[in-house]
Amino acid sequence: MSVPAFAELLERLVFTPGRNAKLALLRDWFATQPDPDRGVGLAALTEELVFTAAKPAMIRDLAAARTDPVLLALSHDYVGDLAETVALIWPERAGVNAPAPSLSEVVEALEVTPKAELPGLIAGWLDTLDSGGRLALIKLITGGLRVGVSGRLARVALAEWSGKPVEEIEEIWHGVAPPYLPIFRWLEGHAERPDPRDAPVFRPLMLAHPLEDRDLAALDPAAYRAEWKWDGIRVQLTAGPGGRRIWSRGGEDISGGFPEIVEAMDFHAVLDGELLVIRDGAVAPFADLQQRLNRKLVGPKMLRDYPVGVRLYDLLFEGGEDLRPLPFDARRQRLEAWVERHAPPRMDLSALIAFASVAQLSEVRDGARAASIEGLMLKRADSPYLAGRQKGMWWKWKRDPLSIDAVLMYAQRGHGKRSSFYSDYTFGLWRPVGGGGEELVPVGKAYSGYTDEELGWLDRWIRNHTTSRFGPVREVEKALVLEVIFDAAQLSGRHKSGVALRFPRIARIRTDKPASEADRLENLMAYVEAGPAAEEDAQ
């Protein structure tokens, strides 16, 4: 009964926006499903198992052989999605009483069945399933589940279900292949934790707390080291006899997207660093790095136009030696010596910033203008490398956000708990048009920063000042000014205004300010900093 059970889970996950609800559904799956199907299902959800045995064309041909072509075309036109059309239209056959396949049966059969026999095999399975089961099967075997379950979310669910710390699960996760039987045995208390040995595994990253004013007052400058906080993506590089991997912050394997880095990882070590687009030694804005993210394959043009490198923060393992228990200063020395000795291409050291007092550090922070710098990192000199956020060990001290007064233009309803609230706001700034007039041009969208009271107020205001509706979107009178704060402004060819904001959020509702006095687009443009030119400030 396992494909139907999986189909039920899939359907709930697809329609469930909330993280907590997703976790509850996954916990229920682990608690109720037998091995090996629960592991196979998990791997399929997180896309660690991806099948490409069946192409969409094969599925379409299967349906075409059993249905009227006109009705199939009308149905496809109506439903939109081919897999869903086939799942819904598949004619059920009276008298089929073969049981539905289990997930593991499907996986095994796909591996051993010759290509020519696949259509018959799949049609036989479809005959045993209902429409939900058919959709799950078709999505599974054509490699397109897309249910929004990250590996990280799945591991958090495993931790909640088993009571084991998520870090302990993450450390061995990539050393065990689906269906993860040794992991489930350990989590259920039937066996020791599996030992990944040489397999390249992800070690949970050490994270920083945001630095508040009261923490700053208590900070002993002599006990901390400072570095720039670069605006890229945090990565862990793992290389050795067992293979090479680039892990994202959440433990996803992103090696495939950055072949030039993998090629440069000719060493046996585990490193912590920031992945950045770097041209001629200068770090490009985050928008450039975005071009390289979420790609399974990269072409030569991407590699040339958006060259990436890794700025190294820390050394976790050298050879087989675990350096994580050592204090930061000792690890830093080992890192510097290691970089000196190996000089790996496409990698450099994150520089330490010397400072004698908090005041001096504050000046350094204020002086950093490059868009590629988010602020400062403060790391206690004696901090071991620990998983997760450890109070008082590492601090992140972001630059003060930039701010503009913008006019609310459109609002959209949110999801989940916010599904009845207009909680996503598109805001704009004035720019001149011919004839001396001015028009509003949208510059960004924000859906956070406000309090619950402010959200309620905004929702009412929007409902009372709507001028037109487009599905879930409302256009409003151009009369409300919002103070929007953001971390950086970057040029963007994809936005009508020519500029994109990093992390925009609502700081205040400015009922005191008439819309005509909101900022002009040129005020925002003054914040835009070209990456390379501003880089010298940052050094």
Add this chain to the structure above:
Amino acid sequence: MPHPETWLRVLPDGLFCEPGGFFIDPVRPVERAVITHGHADHARPGHQAVLATPETLAIMRARMGEGAGVTQQAMRHGEVLQQGEVTIRLVPAGHVLGSAQVVMEWRGSRAVVSGDYKRQADATCLPFEPVPCDVFVTEATFALPVFRHPDPAHEVAKLLKSLALFPERTHVVGCYALGKCQRLITLIRAAGWDRPIHLHGAQQPLCRLYEELDIRLGELRPATVANKAELRGAIVLAPPSAIADRWARRLAEPVTALASGWMRVRQRAKLRGVELPMVISDHADWPDLNRTIDEVGAPEVWVTHGRDDALVHALAGRGIRGRALHLVGLGEDEDEAVAEAPEGTPAA
């Protein structure tokens, strides 16, 4: 024998039976109307004389008061009436309480106007009865082969399973106030749920009417006055338009469900922000539309509204002449309007 085309005509006000001098489900006020059932797109206010089943008339009075018709004539199933030169009978359609097919005979030729109908079991109304005829006038709301409604008990089981998994959350189910709401209650009761079921204000009057007409719904409570704590883990039934609106905020972390035939297509459910789609419909699905047409054995089928293209094509393959009437104003009840974006205009 006169072909029904000669005595049953499509006029701007709706389908008109000439020798009987009456309209069936007219869209504008007329002298004489026969009404198939109480949904707002079929039963409109302001007619002079209205003929319908006693239940449909009761529903019309509850919904539109004096607008239900200056003179109202109740006709039970099984009765026969001579109206002008035409003989009329009302035969159960299985759609909602009181719903009827209109069977008309004139000079030996018989036409059946089915109104809306379904073939699935429904504890709140009499089952559809096929009547052999020369022309069968059918709806085609779900006339695409992708629409095959599952067993509604299975859909209700999904709801109860979700309640077990999220016992703290209110499960609010969007359902049309007439018919779907009461059928859903009986399905939930049949699945063993005997706790109170809470109702949005808009669902209450018709539930009360159903109870007066002897359809047992168990303990019902208003959701508007209930406190939040009482609604934890409760089932609340509300109009589809309310489930994602301000009203739903009074509920405890609601799981939003929607009971509609359209929920079979994912994109439809996604558009509405529905977390728990329940495929429960009071309309015939594709196999039932085709089965019904075969059972009545009419050589000619007229399609009032819905996906007439697919149905007419399928009928042609079986040697049945299909004709699309393109009646305006039908298919506007909630169950069908659910396909639209929540607030009217489609997204730009």
